[in-house]
Amino acid sequence: MDGARRVIVKLLALASILMIGPALAQEDPNSIGYASVKEALQALRSDPTAKESTQQGWVLFARSQGMELWSFTPEHHPAYPSAAKRTAHQGANGEWYVETRLLCQADKASCDALMEGYRELDARMRENIRKHRGSGS
Numbered sequence: 001m002d003g004a005r006r007v008i009v010k011l012l013a014l015a016s017i018l019m020i021g022p023a024l025a026q027e028d029p030n031s032i033g034y035a036s037v038k039e040a041l042q043a044l045r046s047d048p049t050a051k052e053s054t055q056q057g058w059v060l061f062a063r064s065q066g067m068e069l070w071s072f073t074p075e076h077h078p079a080y081p082s083a084a085k086r087t088a089h090q091g092a093n094g095e096w097y098v099e100t101r102l103l104c105q106a107d108k109a110s111c112d113a114l115m116e117g118y119r120e121l122d123a124r125m126r127e128n129i130r131k132h133r134g135s136g137s
Helices: 003-018 037-045 108-133
Strands: 051-055 058-063 068-072 082-090 096-104
Touching (some): 037 068, 037 082, 082 108, 096 108
Antiparallel strands (some): 068 082
């Protein structure tokens, strides 16, 4: 993994860890590629390319191919159970983008708050990338 990718994966992990508060309205279950949070967690645990860690109760998986970070809310979180798939990619113009997709199986208000938190983290990540790399979106 090259240096820029390593930085992005670390920023994605840090952003997920720092999220204390509840981030998206309930979406189509296929938005993350799985019908349920439990199914996503089981699939990632059986994926040899996914590196699992737990930080502050959040279960995280990093996959360097595609620069993906998956975050699963802890049981005590208002938006439990939820799974977020965050993908960083560099556009043709050199700017970095973070796409967050969420499957939230909690109440709508908690899911909305969780997604809003991810949006705020994405904005901070883009600003951090812009400061350190001179570009971002």
